[in-house]
Structures are given as structure tokens and as C-alpha cells.
Amino acid sequence: MNWREIETRFRQDIWAAVYRVLGNEQDALDCMQDVLVEAFQKSQQVQIRNWPGYLRWLATRRAIDQIRSRKHILTEPLTDVHDLHASETQDPLQLQESVEAVRRELTLLPHSQATCFWLFSVECLTYQEIADLTGQTANAVGLTIQRARRTLQARLAGRLQQTSDNQHHP
Amino acid sequence: MNTYLPSQNDATELDQVTRYLRTMPIPACPLPIERLDTTTSARSRNKLSQNRMGDSRTRPFVVLTAIMLTGLVAVTFVIKRDSPAAHALQTEHSVSPSGLTARSPILVEVIPDDSPHNAGIQRIQLLRRALSSLRVEAERQRAARQLNQLRRRLNDDSLAAQ
Numbered sequence: 334m335n336w337r338e339i340e341t342r343f344r345q346d347i348w349a350a351v352y353r354v355l356g357n358e359q360d361a362l363d364c365m366q367d368v369l370v371e372a373f374q375k376s377q378q379v380q381i382r383n384w385p386g387y388l389r390w391l392a393t394r395r396a397i398d399q400i401r402s403r404k405h406i407l408t409e410p411l412t413d414v415h416d417l418h419a420s421e422t423q424d425p426l427q428l429q430e431s432v433e434a435v436r437r438e439l440t441l442l443p444h445s446q447a448t449c450f451w452l453f454s455v456e457c458l459t460y461q462e463i464a465d466l467t468g469q470t471a472n473a474v475g476l477t478i479q480r481a482r483r484t485l486q487a488r489l490a491g492r493l494q495q496t497s498d499n500q501h502h503p
Numbered sequence: 504m505n506t507y508l509p510s511q512n513d514a515t516e517l518d519q520v521t522r523y524l525r526t527m528p529i530p531a532c533p534l535p536i537e538r539l540d541t542t543t544s545a546r547s548r549n550k551l552s553q554n555r556m557g558d559s560r561t562r563p564f565v566v567l568t569a570i571m572l573t574g575l576v577a578v579t580f581v582i583k584r585d586s587p588a589a590h591a592l593q594t595e596h597s598v599s600p601s602g603l604t605a606r607s608p609i610l611v612e613v614i615p616d617d618s619p620h621n622a623g624i625q626r627i628q629l630l631r632r633a634l635s636s637l638r639v640e641a642e643r644q645r646a647a648r649q650l651n652q653l654r655r656r657l658n659d660d661s662l663a664a665q
Contacts, residue, residue, distance in 0.1 A: 348532035353524050358533065365534060426653070428523055435520045454521040482517065489516050 336376055339384055340369065346385060347372075347392045353455055354396035356436065364399050368392045383465065389456045390466040394448050401440045431489065438488045442481055449474055450481035 334342075347368055352361040368391050381387050439447045445467065452458045452466075453474075460471040460478075467474065 344534070345529075345532055348534070349529045352529050353527065358530065362534060365532070426656075428519065431516050431520045432523060435517065455524045457525065486515060486517050 334384065336373055339372075339376070339388075343385060343388050344369075347388050350389050350392035350456060351396040354393060354436070354439075354451065355399060356432070360399060361396075364392070364396050368395050371395070383462065386458060386462045386466055389458065390448070390452060390463075393451050393456060394444075397439060397444065397447050397451070400436060434489060435485065438485055441488075442484060446477050446481035446484070449477045450485070453478050454482075 344365075347365055348361065351364040351368065352358070355361045355364060368388070372388060372391055375381065375387075375391075439451065442450070449463055449467065452463050453460070458466075460474045463469075463474045464471045469477070
């Protein structure tokens with residue numbers, strides 16, 4: 334598969350991966366440019382067997398790098414909030430807040446935990462695919478994801494507790 | 504593709520977030536194909552350059568030219584720096600800007616106002632500063648609107664509860 338073919342075939346996948354992590358178009362565009370350049374350079378050096386997996390891994394990794402380097406999390410316009418797919422169990426505003434909280438907490442996790450968790454839970458890659466991309470065993474990937482999941486859940490629960498305490502004792 | 508999808512009943516907040524992120528609407532990629540093509544042309548340029556560099560007959564000539572060019576640039580730089588036209592850096596004695604003490608000589612960069620190049624740069628810097636202020640202000644207003652909306656909502660909820 335030549336570069337032009339790869340680019341045409343997977344550009345929407347890369348775009349979707351960076352957009353999911355970053356949540357806004359301008360940052361996603363910057364990140365996508367970086368990912369394309371890096372992927373192109375890599376394609377000249379080594380043979381990539383799993384292009385879709387590799388590109389999602391690279392896009393996720395670079396997007397997480399980008400949110401780590403942000404000085405502050407931007408607020409979302411209300412129109413976007415109203416456009417949310419309303420979950421059956423959660424208010425759209427609450428859901429949006431939770432999404433932002435997960436993005437924020439993701440930056441506090443070790444890089445490999447954050448990337449593995451996101452690739453598995455959001456990008457739907459298997460343990461084996463992630464293991465091939467990161468050079469770990471599938472078991473190690475499973476453990477890393479579980480650890481990330483536990484940490485994120487605990488932090489989200491802590492955040493909810495804090496919010497409820499603030500409501501009771503303003 | 505993995506098949507991990509928690510059921511609706513045991514879904515935690517984290518599961519709801521990941522489910523939303525998996526199914527969230529993604530806009531079409533706004534990056535035009537032509538922009539992506541720049542990497543392709545860069546590749547062909549690189550390849551051409553590599554071919555040139557790889558040719559053993561021309562390599563000594565290329566190295567010699569590179570050394571000569573570097574030397575030329577260095578000499579030009581030194582001449583420019585030492586020339587009387589280099590008024591860019593002056594001490595405070597010759598510039599005497601207001602608010603500076605005369606104790607220590609402080610280097611001050613003087614940008615001639617009549618140069619169209621510098622005027623352009625200044626204009627760009629001004630616009631960039633204005634843009635960043637506007638961004639901050641827009642963010643503040645957006646956050647304030649969101650907060651008001653939430654307040655109204657809470658108010659309505661508490662009224663409904665009463």
C-alpha cells in the first residue's frame with residue numbers, strides 16, 4: 334500500500350481519533366497534521382503491518398500529548414452541549430462535564446495507561462492489537478487497562494463526592 | 504475489534520463517557536486533500552535530494568559547495584554586524600528612553616518606524632495581541648453564559664421540586 338492510498342483510506346479514522354480525544358476542530362487539525370507527518374516518516378523507515386491500528390495508536394498518543402500540554406481546558410459552547418447524544422441515564426450537561434473530567438484525568442495518568450485505556454475503551458482495539466503496537470504482552474496490556482480504569486473511576490467518584498459536598502456545604 | 508460493552512444497568516459514569524465517545528458525532532475532516540498532498544511532494548523532493556546526495560560522483564562537489572556557502576554566510580553575517588548601518592542595538596545613552604536610570608548601560612532595540620518591513624511586523628504583533636485578548640474574552644463570555652444557564656436550570660429544578 335503506498336502512502337497516498339494509506340492517507341486517503343485512513344484520514345477520516347485519524348481525524349476521528351484525534352477529535353475524540355481533543356474535542357475541538359482546531360486542536361484536532363494541528364494534531365492531525367503532526368500525525369500525518371510522523372506516520373509518513375515512519376512509513377519510509379519501517380514496514381507497518383497494521384496501518385489502521387498503528388494510525389489510531391499514533392493519533393491517540395499525539396492527541397493525549399496535546400491535551401497534556403494545554404494550559405487550561407477550554408469551555409464548550411452551549412450549542413455543542415445541546416447537540417450531545419443524550420444518554421438514557423445521564424443529563425447531557427452532566428455527560429459533557431464527565432467527558433471533560435475524563436479528558437482531564439487522562440492527562441494525569443501515566444502515558445501508557447492513558448493510551449492503552451483509550452485505545453481499548455474508545456477506539457475498540459483488542460488487547461492483542463494494542464500489545465503488538467506497544468511491544469507489551471496482551472496480559473500486560475490487560476493489567477495496564479484495568480489499572481487505568483480503576484484510577485479513573487476512583488477519581489471520577491472523588492469528583493462527584495466533592496461536588497455533592499459542595500452542594501450540601503456551600 | 505473488542506466486544507467490551509457494559510450493559511445499561513451496570514454502566515458506571517466512566518462507561519457512559521466511553522460509550523458516548525465511541526458514538527459521538529464526528530464532523531468530516533476539514534483538512535483538504537491538497538494540503539495533505541504537500542507531504543507527498545515533500546517525499547518526492549526528499550527522494551530526489553537523496554538520489555542526488557547518493558551519487559558518489561557528485562558528492563564531493565556537493566560537500567565543497569556546502570562548505571563554501573556556509574563560509575559565505577558567516578562572512579556576510581560578520582560584515583553586516585560590524586557595518587555602521589547596524590543601528591539596531593544602541594545603549595541607553597544614545598536612545599535615552601523615559602523611565603530608565605542612567606546607572607547601567609542597558610541595550611535597547613531600536614526599530615526604525617519608517618521601515619515598511621518593521622511596520623508590517625508591528626502590525627502583525629498588534630493583531631496577534633488583539634486576537635489573543637479576544638479569545639480570552641470570548642472564553643470568559645462563553646463560560647459566563649454556561650454558568651447562567653446552569654443557574655437558571657438549578658433554579659427551575661428547585662422551583663419544580665417545591
